[in-house]
Amino acid sequence: MAPESREVLIFARAGRQLAAAARAAGYRALVADVFGDIDTRNLATCWAALPTRSGLCLDATGLLTVLRHYCVRAPHAAVVWGSGFEGRAALLLKMAQQGPLLGTGVAALRVLWDPAQLHQQLCALDIPTPALRRDRVPARGRWVVKRVGESGGWHVHWARAGTTLGRRRFAQAYVAGRSLSVALVAGTAEVAVLGFCEHLFWPSATQPFRYGGAIALRDLPSSVTQTISAALARLCPALGLVGLCGVDFVLDARERCWLIEINPRPTATFDLLAHPGDVFRAHVAASKGQRLPAIRARPTLRAQAVYYAASAILIPDSLDWPAWVADRPQAGSALQSGAPVCTVRASGATPDATQRCLQRRLDRLAELLGLPAGGRPLPRTEPAPRRRSSR
Numbered sequence: 331m332a333p334e335s336r337e338v339l340i341f342a343r344a345g346r347q348l349a350a351a352a353r354a355a356g357y358r359a360l361v362a363d364v365f366g367d368i369d370t371r372n373l374a375t376c377w378a379a380l381p382t383r384s385g386l387c388l389d390a391t392g393l394l395t396v397l398r399h400y401c402v403r404a405p406h407a408a409v410v411w412g413s414g415f416e417g418r419a420a421l422l423l424k425m426a427q428q429g430p431l432l433g434t435g436v437a438a439l440r441v442l443w444d445p446a447q448l449h450q451q452l453c454a455l456d457i458p459t460p461a462l463r464r465d466r467v468p469a470r471g472r473w474v475v476k477r478v479g480e481s482g483g484w485h486v487h488w489a490r491a492g493t494t495l496g497r498r499r500f501a502q503a504y505v506a507g508r509s510l511s512v513a514l515v516a517g518t519a520e521v522a523v524l525g526f527c528e529h530l531f532w533p534s535a536t537q538p539f540r541y542g543g544a545i546a547l548r549d550l551p552s553s554v555t556q557t558i559s560a561a562l563a564r565l566c567p568a569l570g571l572v573g574l575c576g577v578d579f580v581l582d583a584r585e586r587c588w589l590i591e592i593n594p595r596p597t598a599t600f601d602l603l604a605h606p607g608d609v610f611r612a613h614v615a616a617s618k619g620q621r622l623p624a625i626r627a628r629p630t631l632r633a634q635a636v637y638y639a640a641s642a643i644l645i646p647d648s649l650d651w652p653a654w655v656a657d658r659p660q661a662g663s664a665l666q667s668g669a670p671v672c673t674v675r676a677s678g679a680t681p682d683a684t685q686r687c688l689q690r691r692l693d694r695l696a697e698l699l700g701l702p703a704g705g706r707p708l709p710r711t712e713p714a715p716r717r718r719s720s721r
Contacts, residue, residue, distance in 0.1 A: 335406035335407045335408070337357060337359075338359055338360070338432075339359075339360050339397070339400050339404065340362070340374075340412070341396075341397070341410070341411045341415075342413050342414055342596075343363060343364050343380070343413040344364065344365055345363035345374075346367060346369055346370040346657055347412075347598065347600070348412050348610075350369075350606055351600075352610050354606045354610065355607040355608075356607070360375055360377075361373070361377050362380050362393070362400070363379075364379070364386060364414070366379055366660065367672075368658040369657065378400070379396075380392070381393070388418070390421050394425070397409070397425055397429075407429070408431065408614075408617075409425060409429060410433070410596070410613070411431060411433065411595065412596045416443065416479045417478055417479020417480070418479070419439045422436050423436045432573060432613060433596075433617055434572045438569060438572075439594060441569065441570075443478070445462055445476075446464055446500075451569060452565075455565060458588050458589065459590070463495070464500050464501075466492060467492060467493040470491075472503070472504040473489035473501045473502065474486050474489055474501070475493070475495065475501050477499055478497075478498050479498070481593065483537070483541040484540055484541070486539035488538060489501050506580075506582065508581045509528065509580055509709065510529065510547070510580070510581055511528075511529060511578045511597070512525070512558055513597050513600045513603055514566070514576070515573060515574050515575075515625070516567075516572055516616060517615070517622045518621075521562050521563055523559055524600060524604045524627075525548075525603035526550055526603075527546050527602060527603070528547055529542075529543075529709065530543040530633075530635060530708060531707060531709070532635075532636065532638060534668060539710075542636055543633065543636055543673075543674075543688075543707050544634060545632075545633035545681055546599075546603055546628070546632050546633065547631075547681065549681070550581075551585060554585055554587060558587055561589070569592070572617055573596075573614075573616040573617050574595070574597070574609060574610075574616075575595065575596075575597070576600075577592050577593070596613065602628065602632040603627065603628060603632075604625050604626060605628070608626050609625060611623050612625055631677060631679065631681060631684045632675065633676050633684045633687075633688045634688075636672075636707075637673070637695055637696075638668055639668065639671050639699075639701060640667065640702050640703070642664075642667050643665050643671070643699060644665075645659050645662060645663040645671075649661070649698065649699070652695070654691055655672050656672065656674075657672045658672055659671060671699070674692050675688075676688035692706065
């Protein structure tokens with residue numbers, strides 16, 4: 331048996347949150363990600379760039395080269411994988427040949443990342459989920475089109491009736507209501523619910539569902555939280571979820587919960603809800619089949635927002651980043667209009683107070699960067715515009 335290692339290998343499109351959680355749990359993190367932000371590099375024992383192909387798609391050959399190098403340097407360390415691997419079960423299988431992967435297994439991921447198979451499983455578990463189409467957008471109802479193997483909302487668009495869908499796209503019936511999420515740690519015989527968040531959206535002309543952030547919630551009706559917790563208790567063992575995961579759902583006007591998406595990996599909201607070191611230790615324990623340790627909740631409500639550049643910008647050398655900014659890009663980075671710049675964090679006693687604090691800080695950041703105010707991320711609670719509805 332390999333000795334217990336206090337090192338972990340973190341592979342993700344953006345690795346800062348996992349690196350911070352690993353460090354808080356007492357691990358040394360060897361991080362490989364795409365962005366190489368200032369705080370990510372400061373948290374890591376060492377950092378390597380993950381090469382990409384078109385857009386932010388991870389390049390398998392380059393990634394495996396980095397992994398082999400890290401496995402030589404830390405031969406007993408396990409891999410914690412995060413964002414960027416959606417739909418990449420084959421790549422994760424190759425990574426598992428180099429060393430142990432923590433989290434949900436590859437066999438389960440093949441089902442979770444197949445929209446038709448996942449929809450079938452959810453229906454069998456009697457968990458409400460919107461209707462799904464793989465061939466063509468129906469003529470009736472309101473629908474959105476999504477890309478298979480993506481996350482973050484940038485790929486979601488209003489559907490046009492009758493549109494033919496290719497192999498990598500599917501249509502999902504639109505459900506009006508509050509867009510929410512739950513973060514959890516799935517263990518062998520238990521599911522620890524970390525808490526609930528409301529999504530914030532920062533839509534653009536070409537990306538109507540662009541992810542804008544999240545705000546922690548503690549005021550959901552007990553009937554809703556109990557319904558979700560009961561569904562997770564059935565869902566996690568049935569679908570093979572392991573470790574830190576997230577589930578997105580919509581709460582409609584009748585307080586019925588509709589499961590929209592499952593993220594079988596560490597999500598972007600876990601550190602809003604609970605102590606990150608505790609969560610990381612629980613992720614490791616669940617992956618090893620051990621009993622979950624205690625997880626402490628955050629004492630105050632927290633929120634975060636992705637700040638998008640309102641125009642092209644060159645990050646100045648002299649910028650003194652406020653303490654409430656995370657994912658800080660390197661000085662001299664050239665960012666195009668609409669590109670994500672960093673993450674702004676806030677806290678407060680109530681959701682409204684937290685969101686006001688978040689907005690003040692977004693406005694302040696725009697001033698520091700010399701950019702015009704770019705609006706604000708808001709919850710999405712309204713129905714789809716009728717002019718865009720399919721008929």
